[in-house]
Amino acid sequence: MVEPWTWRKSSLSDVKPDTCVEVAWTDSLVLVRDSQYPQGPVLRFRPAGWQAFIGHIAAAPAPAGSTPGRG
Incomplete structure (x- = not known):
């Protein structure tokens, strides 16, 4: 099946x-x-x-031991 849309990979890939x-x-x-x-x-x-999902993720505290902006 050919998908009609383009998938974009996360910048953190x-x-x-x-x-x-x-x-x-x-x-x-x-x-x-x-x-x-x-x-x-x-x-x-x-x-x-x-x-709403992205807003919630952005507002959540970073996990312990992670680098800010790098999950």
């Missing part, structure tokens, strides 16, 4: 290649998948839900 995601945008959805398992499940967000 080179830093933590084992924890990467890819994101694609359609007219009405934001799609997210595991870059190491692209044939696996895809999360689907409406744009408002995606913005």
Whole structure:
């Protein structure tokens, strides 16, 4: 199956290649998948839900021992 959208890999893919995601945008959805398992499940967000999700992630404290901005 050929997908009509383009997947973009996380900018942190080179830093933590084992924890990467890819994101694609359609007219009405934001799609997210595991870059190491692209044939696996895809999360689907409406744009408002995606913005809320990203806002929550940005506001959350960094995990102990992580580098800020690097998860």
